[in-house]
Amino acid sequence: MLGPEEFIKDAIQKIKEQLGDKKAIIGLSGGVDSSVCSVLVQEAIGDNLIAIFVDHGLLREGEVEEVTNTFKDRLNFNYVDASEEFLNALEGVEDPEEKRKIIGKVFIDVFEREAEKTDAKYLVQGTIAPHWIESKGKIKSHHNLALPSGMVLELVEPIRDLYKDEVREIGLLLDLPEKVVHRQPFPGPGLAVRVIGSLTPEKLDICRKANKIVTDEIEKAGIDKDVWQYFAVLTDSKVTGVKGDQRDFGYLVVLRIVDSVDAMTAYVPELPWKVIQTMSQRITSEISEVTHVALSISDKPPSTIEFA
Structure with missing residues (x-):
């Protein structure tokens, strides 16, 4: 070699x-x-x-x-x-x-x-x-x-x-x-594989905004070089939420943060809980179409890094 x-x-x-x-x-x-x-x-x-x-x-x-x-x-x-x-x-x-x-x-x-x-x-x-x-x-x-x-x-x-x-x-x-x-890997198909289901301008806009929030908070916490990849996935699931004093029915966003050396295997590292909380709070408050945020804790394998 x-x-x-x-x-x-x-x-x-x-x-x-x-x-x-x-x-x-x-x-x-x-x-x-x-x-x-x-x-x-x-x-x-x-x-x-x-x-x-x-x-x-x-x-x-x-x-x-x-x-x-x-x-x-x-x-x-x-x-x-x-x-x-x-x-x-x-x-x-x-x-x-x-x-x-x-x-x-x-x-x-x-x-x-x-x-x-x-x-x-x-x-x-x-x-x-x-x-x-x-x-x-x-x-x-x-x-x-x-x-x-x-x-x-x-x-x-x-x-x-x-x-x-x-x-x-x-x-x-x-x-x-x-x-x-040291730019984190980004798939060639782009946000097409981070929006589950069919693509619409609205869904792409939601996914784009959520990914920006994840990037902002990871960089603000100073851990961007400690993890391999970090992003948000917009699922095709909708779940009930509450915004103000009104019932809402919005999208579920999943946070995916992993560490790896060569992308052949990857694991979910221990993450500062305050950073995760801040991401969730910002996504649900700044993106009106989102009511729930979840965290993916699956390693590769059996999962892949990207959702799709």
Whole structure:
């Protein structure tokens, strides 16, 4: 197994040999996997790599601005707003696997259109080992592996044999910002797998607001680097509550906070109870559609980190 510095040199050389002077595109999400891939490939082929940041309408609050500001001056950066296309394709879809497959297909459609504009021949992906291991084991499909058989772009996966902790180490050596390197993992399908059941603008708005509250409180408590992933899930269950002196019937939100090293296994750590209470109080008071908040205490396995 190569050390991180040797891996970088070896990966850059292999990318040069595979791509030569041809152009490539990469779907840049702003997460550590795609960010490391983007920098590695740019080191090899320069501006022949076009980093495409696709807004699929399923991002977290403030994510478009954050990713754009981080990479617009460092990479050959291209922002594409395809949110309407994604949300139209997902309308009425409830099954999480079907959501993932639809999102993967629409991503490829977007990438192939962008590739035609730039005459790109390759698609770079930030696939890492847990993605293809889980897909091969039929635990869940990953959108960046669900490529249609007619795809005309040739696939490049420079970090496919690495685990998340190894990717972070390489990201630091590539001088990526600390905030990017230690950014908590966010699924490619975005909030589509954190909203259980069919997607609507209202549900996405609720989930987005709840996730922002969870992030705010974890960071405020100073434990954001002590846990692997933290987020809120909007379930499709409604439960009775009381707001003011009136009976209410609103959504159940579940808090999911886990620790891990490589995402293959994960556990729920001991958490400051005051932080959990504050999250619950803020979510139910600031989001009128929510009446109940629960905490998931299941490890992986038998659960997965994401709910869907």
